[in-house]
Structures are given as structure tokens and as C-alpha cells.
Amino acid sequence: MIKMKNIYLIGFMGSGKSSVGKSLCILLDCDYVDTDTVVEEKNNKTIVDIFASEGENAFRIYESKVLREVPFENCVVSTGGGIIENEKNVEQMKNTGIIVYLETSFSKIDERLKMDLSRPLWNQNKQKKKELFEKRIDLYRSCANVTVKTDDKSYHDVAAEVVSYIVGE
Template structure:
């Protein structure tokens, strides 16, 4: 068994679903943003403010290249699938699940989140345009697309577990 990667736009439920998968399977769970934040001893907004988005994207690539855990669940950052290098790293080292949520659902979850630098710097229209721009990348990166709208965390996690078992 390889890593299980959860990709998708910010607010699509990667961390929540990753935690539920961990609860149901016992497979170790890691949140990429949390791990990078711990490594840098800074919040994600502080990293963006001090070093910029390109630096943060490089930290994501380094995480994928160097993270020591092999058998685990990883909730990726919302922009990790933008780089082709990251897509290759994920597809070669694991199974990639795109958590597809509607922008309406995502906006409801992220619109007031002060820990998301891109949300704080963008209008709803700009974020929706970014969502539409990134969606083809998420689809390209994924072995499986998981429709999340109207489904519980447990339903989504059980579907992912079913696909993992079939994939092995």
C-alpha cells in the first residue's frame, strides 16, 4: 500500500475527510499545511507574507519529495496539484483522490477563514475563477474523483476505502 493523497480546492474537506479515514482505518494521517507550518515554525499566512506564494509552493514540492512516511493519508494543500512535478510525485508514490465539491459549498466554508491567505486577498469572483482554473489540474492528478456534495464524511471515507481496496 502506498500513500493516499487527497487533493482539491481549499475548503473541499481534505482535512476533515483525512481525519475520518484515519478514524475508520487507523492509517496515519498528515495535513500537508500543518506539517509545513510545523517545519517552518510559522503559520501559513506568515509564510505567504514573509516569503511569498512561490516559496510556499516549493515547500509543498519538498514535502512530497522528502516526507518519510510511506503508508499514510495526506491532505494536500489546495494548490499542490497546480505543479506538474507535484502531480507526478503523488501519482508515483500513491493513490490520488480528487474531492470534488461545488464552489457554492466551498465558498460557504472558506469565506470567513482568516487562515487562508488567498481567501483574504481575493474576491468571491476571483476565487471562483481560481477554482475553475485549478479544477482540470485536480482531475488530471487524480486516480479517482470523489463527489462530495450532499454526502457525509463517513460516506465519502467509506467510498475512498472501497476504492483503495479495489485498487490494491
């Protein structure tokens, strides 16, 4: 079996990292890790509960630890929206794979996450969400090897576009 570099999907909440990741790992027939899911499984708590009982900093420590434990090859990794806020996380993703930024507009994310209560940093006023979005855009752009716009595409189409970039690498 030919081994491939990891593919790390980054982007804001609701950009489709988890949805695209599942589709992508089927297309590439490789392993799959969703860092948010692993944090929840390891702690036996939802992300909402971790934020409420231990705070965001504790979540960030769990998240970085999970990233460090991901195998160094053959995985599609759907990351959490804030993983790029820690430079060491970015360094590790750069060293072990290709970073794919799923670029999505704020208005599209707002539409997708309208009823969502499972993301503590989305569950705050619109001004704060917008500020977080603006603050992170440059971080996502600066560390990405590949950027795929998602606004008017299904997540299957986004996954297929990622494959076309990877095959062309």
C-alpha cells in the same frame, strides 16, 4: 502488518482534504500527514504569515519539499489545494500512491469557508477566487485516479466512500 500505497487527497480549499484525511487514517489504521500542517510546524509560522512575509513562491517551495519527505507507503496525505500546480508534485504522487480528488462545487466551498481567514488565496475578491477554482478544476480531474463528490456528504461519509474505492482496487 500489510503495507498500503499512499493515498493522496487533492482538491480545492474547503473540499475537506484535512477533515476527510483524519477520518480516513482512523478507518485504515495508517499514518497521516497534512502537508499544510507540516509546513507550518517546520517554519513555526502560520500559512497566512508565510504568504505575508515571504510570498506564495516561498510557500510553494516549502510545500514541495514536505511532499518529497513523506514516506512512500502507508500514509494518508492531505495536501494543500495548490499542490497540483507543480508537475513534479503530481508525478511524485502518481508514482507513490493513489490520488483521490474530493470534488466540491464553488457554492458549497463558499458556504463552508464563509468566515475563514486562514487561507490567503481565499481571502480575495469573489471573481479572483472563481477564476482560481475554474483554472484548477481540469488539473484536479486530469491527475485523479478516483473522484469523490463531497457536496451533500459528511466528511465521515466521504472517508467511507474512499475506503470502498481503495478496497475495490
